[in-house]
Amino acid sequence: MRAGISELAARLRNREISSVELTKAYIDAIEKLNPTLNIYVYLTFDTALKAAEKADQMLDEGDAPLICGIPMALKDNICTDGLPTTCCSRILKGFKPYYDATVWEKLKKQGAVLLGKANMDEFAMGNTSETSCYGAPLNPRNTNYVTGGSSGGSAAAVCANLAVYSLGSDTGGSIRLPASFCGVVGLKPTYGAVSRYGLIAYGSSLDQIGPLTNSVKDAAIVFDAIKGGDRRDQTSVDHDYGSSLAECLERDVKGMRIGVAEEFFDGINPEIKSSIDEAIKLFERNGAIIENISLPALKLALPVYYIIACAEASSNLGRYDGIRYGHRASSYTSIDDMITKTRSEGFGDEVKRRIMLGTYVLSSGYYDAYYKKACLIREEINREFDAVFEKCDVLIAPTAPNTAFPLNYKGASPVEMYLADICTVPVNIAGIPAISIPCGEDSRGLPIGMQIIGRRFGEATVLQAAHFYEQSAGKVIDDYEGGAVI
Amino acid sequence: MNYEIVCGIETHIELATKTKIFCGCTTEFGGEPNTHCCPVCTGQPGSLPILNQKVVEYAVKAGLALNCKINTRSHMDRKNYVYPDLPKAYQISQYDEPLCEKGYIELDSGKRIGITRIHIEEDAGKLVHENGYTYIDYNRSGVPLIEIVSEPDISSAEEAKEYAEKLQLTMRYIGISDCKMQEGSMRCDVNLSLRKPGDTKFGVRTEIKNINSLSFIQKAIVAEAERQADILEAGGTIVQQTMRYDEKTDSVAPMRDKENSDDYRYFPDPDILRFSIDEEKVEEIRASLPELPFDKLKRYMNVLGLPEATAKLIFRYRKVAEFFQGALAEGASVKNAANLIVGAIFSNMDTEEEKELFDIRISAAQFAALVKLADEKKINIGVAQGTLQKMLESGKPAEEFIKPEDLAGISDETLERLCREAIDANPRAADDVRSGKDKAINVMFGYIMKKTGGKADIRKAEALLRKLIGS
Amino acid sequence: MAISKTDIEKLAWLVRLSFSDEELERFTAEFDEIIAFADTINQSIEGGTEQIRSVGARMVSFDELRSDEVAPSLSNEKILSNVEGYNGFFSLERSRK
Structure with missing residues (x-):
């Protein structure tokens, strides 16, 4: 297995390597691989080297945080002061925020070294990263396949070792799905555990930032570094996790109650199902108690998710009017015409579809039947999860019904594409945490992801269960050959 | 239709x-x-x-x-x-x-x-x-x-x-x-x-x-x-x-x-x-509310007995009302306080805005001190108005402008002497008063006021004059 | 539930989007499928009539709201840093050829 954050941190501290050297190794690898893989859409090598120098100083002075000096990537929807942040949309081309997202502010303070902004589906709307205005990133494990989305660049950067870790955002599976497709670890924290300030909104009641890493331990380390309440995000919560989550990963699963809901396995590819079954058996062999449970409202989770996310998106994306930032149409007959042309030129088809769906479900005459109904079912889904977590510590489910799609997968209608989110969206609807970890490969050698889902602010248990699996299952997928040589 | x-x-x-x-x-x-x-x-x-x-x-x-x-x-x-x-x-x-x-x-x-x-x-x-x-x-x-x-x-x-x-x-x-x-x-x-x-x-x-x-x-x-x-x-x-x-x-x-x-x-x-x-x-916020304007107006008219016109001029502006009530709390009389605010202080304030702001240089207590002098008839309303203007201009209290002799007022002997002088100096007017032309008494008032710088008690003077003229 | 091109155009106007004839054709067909998909929520579970409110059950008390203290604003330069401004204003030509 590749060196994790704590190992690199140790090597940085005993001067085996400096942050500048480490950063240069990643820069070299990115220069070599990025032209093909299209993982980064904006490179920040100059600032990275400066940050690395500063990190080396911090390390010299001692007492530096674990992530100090370690090169990483940010999804392109996380605002970075003075550096382009475009959500991979034409409408935000050239946009440079003059403020940092809270997560980036926190990481910067801890000496993080930003290599660049990672590719993604336009405005995080998609699950293949193909809606990016910069073209799709390629899956490093097999370049004929997509990375998954929407945080495809963030997952692929970690997979290809073009970053030690990255941050993504997850509205309906956008961290977990690409993590699963690329064979890395992706954590979607509890809604509110991490500040959303500076995350360019898609579906505000569902969006959450989280880490993509090579190991569960790294995910815990990065989550430790970014979590916490923020006075600039009223929906954030300063939850007391007791201590560093990375330091209490070791836990015997004996007596751990693991729920398995049949609804999560409806229509799942048999290869995936058998991988997850194997994993469940591993837990059972080690003393976990497997509970078969039922979450009937889950059947409606997918349309509920699309209705709520798109309703919020239709409103969140209204601000892109060409007046204050981003693209502005070059010729027009009136201000309304300018706004309409700007938006019609600036947004891609999937974004337009979702804005239109969101507008429709909120419009007078349809509000009750769609938006309001979806919110009521959301409450029902929450109640079902609450009941389940009365008797289970975590749930295990597949991350996606299939492994990675081939690139430019033709013939799939938008709705067919939405089905890939079926296992991930319930978690966002309920605002609970979940991790996706690799648990095998399909017959084509593509990674399979397993989700471990916890109760609100139950990240510790989720990470412990995932760490246990990672340590006990042995090698479940091949290592990616390539990337930075350290 | x-x-x-x-x-x-x-x-x-x-x-x-x-x-x-x-x-x-x-x-x-x-x-x-x-x-x-x-x-x-x-x-x-x-x-x-x-x-x-x-x-x-x-x-x-x-x-x-x-x-x-x-x-x-x-x-x-x-x-x-x-x-x-x-x-x-x-x-x-x-x-x-x-x-x-x-x-x-x-x-x-x-x-x-x-x-x-x-x-x-x-x-x-x-x-x-x-x-x-x-x-x-x-x-x-x-x-x-x-x-x-x-x-x-x-x-x-x-x-x-x-x-x-x-x-x-x-x-x-x-x-x-x-x-x-x-x-x-x-x-x-x-x-x-x-x-x-x-x-x-x-x-x-x-x-x-x-x-x-x-x-x-x-x-x-x-x-x-x-x-x-x-x-x-x-x-x-x-x-x-x-x-x-x-x-x-x-x-x-x-x-x-x-x-x-x-x-x-x-x-x-x-x-x-x-x-x-x-x-x-909610109750805490309710308790922080001032007396509401139309409740105040009713109180000014029904409890304080102000005429509607005066009450309406004062209650409209919260700061004016507060100043007015502050003066009452210091012992000023309702009528004189109200009349001095409306007659003297407002004469310097042309716009609604100025009255709304009510940015004046004296405190309600200083104002009350002056009003009380008038209440106790130590000065008459005319002097009070003049003094008030000086106070407003300078921000200084009434004592600065009223001499001890003003406060003492005009002694009865002096007033009687002045009344005699006034009659002697205006024999025709005195005759007119005697023959029922009441307004002619004003000529003698004018004489007395001029001599006393406006400080004589006009009602006392009137009584004396009538007695001396024998009307 | 079939949606007409006119309905699509009306919705599009609300959010300032426009479609070419060809796009509109394709979009209308896709949208029909998307609406049918969204409509599956109406095929089961009778929803109540309660009022829905902002996210989840979390609620803050009055005392937790932001206190009214001025924080420094940003410079005009920063505010206008992503556009060409004019005398400190955001500037917009009303029509352009």
């Missing part, structure tokens, strides 16, 4: 908080364009709103002052529409859970105009159109507003004006807004329809937007009622639309934009948590 006016008013009032409703930027008026701005109030991607506590407090105050029920749980909604002055393309407002509901304003006639609801929301930026360009300043974007919606209980232009006037006065009084219509910190939209007397069904209504003075409210209603009546008389139908009142031509005309076709797609703002305000807090 006569028609009955059915009218409701929506009033937007800018709240006098220090910061905007969702960010820490100042609400101060003016400033260079786009200098009271941040990512939140210019709708930058990734920014999030944080609700200002003071806005909620002020709205609750308004609700309590207008006899509303306060909803202890409330939330913010998004109202979606596209306009360049609205940076997020939605206004954060309240739709189905406003802070206050079901209040009223009582008119002088005793009729109550219902208040349907009061909710909080954000203001938009300002557009300037010039030379083919539109320039945008977001300094006002995010300034907190309350919208006060009345029931369609208003049935005449006069009632509408009185409603708006009382609303304005009350809001100023409780200190939540300066309510300056000409500057836009209070704006009214009037909904109006006509129906035949006795009809219970409402007619089709129009909305006259953004009226910016009390007298225009009255005029706009008269003009729109006439316009609608003409249409109805000619057998036409009223079209539901948004109108604008043109003060130059004193007429109402439809607005041309597409506002009439909007669908605002309200939904709860996911960025702002639902909030609660418990009964205890």
